[in-house]
Amino acid sequence: MFEFGEDKPKEECGVFGIYAPTQEVARLTYYGLYALQHRGQESAGIAVSDGRSIDVHKGMGLVSEVFSDRVVDCLKGKMAIGHVRYSPTGSGLLTNAQPLVVHYQKGMMALAHNGSLTNALELREELGKNGAVFQTTIDSEVIINLITRYRQESLEDALVKTMLDLRGAYALVILAEDKLIGLRDPHGVRPLCIGRMGDGYCLASESCVLDTTGAEFVRDVEPGEIVVIDEDGLHSHQGFSEIERTSCAFEYIHIARPDSTIDQLSVSESRRRMGIELAREYPVDADLVIAVPDSGTASALGYASELGLPFGDGVIKNCYVHRTFIQPTQEMREMDVRLKLNANASVLKNKRVVMIDDSIVQGTTSSKLVEMVRKAGAKEVHFLISSPPVAYPCFFGIDTVKREKLIANQMGIEEIREFVGADSLHYISEGGLLRALGTDCVCLACFNGAYPIPVLT
Template identity: 75%
Template sequence: MRDYEDDKLHEECGVFGIYAPGHEVARLTYYALYALQHRGQESAGIAVSDGRTIDVHKGMGLVAEVFSDRTLNELNGKMAIGHVRYSTTGSSLLSNAQPLVVHYQKGMMALAHNGNLTNAAELREELGKDGAVFQTTVDSEVIINLIARYRRGTLEDAATKTMIDLKGAYALVVLAEDKLVGMRDPHGVRPLCIGKLGDYYCLASESCALDTIGAEFVRDVEPGEIVTVDEEGIHTRIGVPKCDKAGCSFEYIYFARPDSTLDQINVSESRRRMGVELARECPLDVDIVVPVPDSGTAAALGYAMTLGIPFEQGLLKNRYVGRTFIQPTQEMREVAVRLKLNANKGVLKDRRIVLIDDSIVRGTTSSKLVEMVRKAGAKEVHLLISSPPVLFPCYYGIDTAEREKLIATKLELDGIRKFVGADSLHYLSEEGLKRALGEQSVCLACFNGNYPVPIPEGQRKLAFE
């Protein structure tokens, strides 16, 4: 089962924050984290403030495993932040679970962070020389140390100075005793949006979290912007000047929930347009179009509708297999894959099919799916991918394999086709992806190596060796 999950890119985490006196802020945060569960399944946490102190509860596992009615009832306050995590920087340990909570000269502070800093090691060394003590291995702790160090006046002033020091990708929420602050990196790599619940405001990685708690979407946080929510309402300022916009393209390809809208682009619609572009680039004479659920579904619909080919659910997903599924023995690997996805023989038998998935990382899952479809009786299997080949690692908060493990770096197109066992293989072009995203400025570094934020030579060398 782990093999199947490892052959995908993984998002680091999701964040949420709310200021709503008189509301059950911990429970609202819990529901919002439920909506963001797809962004991280290793740990979850909620911190609340009553205006004087900050309480936190966090643990390893899914949101429903970490929290109970009792723990939520004990988290009382007028504002809260929450976090779900998939580890990239830092090991999968309880000590690395967020929100991080610290006591410092000005009182207490909690932080939840999505993204990755490219200069975290440099900042950690500098802070260490000044006597800072670190209790985790996550770069989020570097950020909270910087804010504490710069906190002479307002929290917003400290946040501004901190943003000047930070390099990389980040969307984060900070909880002080009396206010909630959100920050987004100047390239806007990681998403963050603002919602309104009655007279109060909240912040979330994705708009689907706002929908879940009944909040109204207001707008996306601008790259480089600092947003403050307190008893006087919402206030904003520019922390650092906006750079060339470079939102993560994989948010649209795979990570984000289909019902979310990020930077004014609906995720489901963008995936459907990827399928339309695939149809323009690679029209095939087949009997049916079959998606790999769930991230391939919208693209498959776009492809099928454009070419007038029947769309069929030839692969069915078992939605009751979670991360706690017992790891299979070697001889049971194929059983594990079939527990996650199973072929519908009645749909596939004697058909020529187009199988549409969002990406190929190592290629192991694609080969098993193609084999599964063939065993179900398909006459031809043509694999279409709704993104370009993944050729480079990500340094901005996505868990990609080392470059040497990315199949597209080792094999040419026909070699990949033979490895996965398909009759034909086509990747969406970069130009097609850009058209599907409305020519928005997005980060395509994992496809072309053009990193919007410079990567220290030492990090690049390690990843490319």
């Protein structure tokens, strides 16, 4: 018998950068991080630069816990970068909070990173043999060490050389000298976009941030591209030729906010089409369609619309529960599920229900949800998932636990159905997911094990 825990992949990180000499860059960065809070709740940080020196404030917790008005007002400069973090690599310590700030021969530099390197340990050992000293356990410090090692001529040249050494996923924002820089790995796994803001520009992990900060969407940073923003405007350098665009499919399935657009694909529309594909692959004779909020909602609405079924608020989310803490007993872990989600008996009683969620990773939460909906009076519970089975771990910035703990790696579909207690269980097919996204330029490695970047498994 296997023990399965949390059902969701942990969000990775969110980054924001702004160059706007006439605006309150620290406060705009604070707002930007608020809009990215869903991508990481472990720590938050902001670094600001006046063109000569860099000041940084960071801490453990949510953006609202780390920053007060007084702290934000004290961060003065004409450009800034910010970071919210969940740790896919490295432990959850204050020393690992970002942005990282370093002093080196050319001055100061700050870096914020979203993603994960697959050759971080190898690079760390090589740098260590050459005298590098590390103060954190995160792969982001490997990146900043490489940049400073290559920083003999222009920073752009140093970044190109650094990109040649890196394997894995990375979207970076960097403060250096009198410029803001953004870059994206050659596969474009992790998202990064550009916004125009008055007399300046900003960079963000998701386009929803631009709406929050009042910026106008310009475009996505291309895979392998280096974007430099300074007093002369925005300049583009192709640091590394695009190898094969493989954006992360889980950005559309679960991670990103529904009001974001990533690589010209609307997240909410993509999720709605996932529900339509589910309806075509697995129509159920039911009375009601419900969603596991929030990322299952758009798919549930698409499913209900395609089959002409009513949609109801059968599961209600407590919006004031932001973080999951490790609970010492099974009873307390089950209480944590009930704190987050509750079944709406007035909607569910005596109904044959289709419940749609975006993924099952380990299984326990799914079984508690099915049990909860049954106890609320549902006659049947058909569980439909808008992603294929997650059978392989992610090495590119999403924490999905070890392979042997993934329920789809250990059980077949019928065994999983019995485990979660549903009357039927269906996952969207890989083909259905690709039809919903309208592209095959996405990474599906967590479903099929075909990693676009070499990994050590």
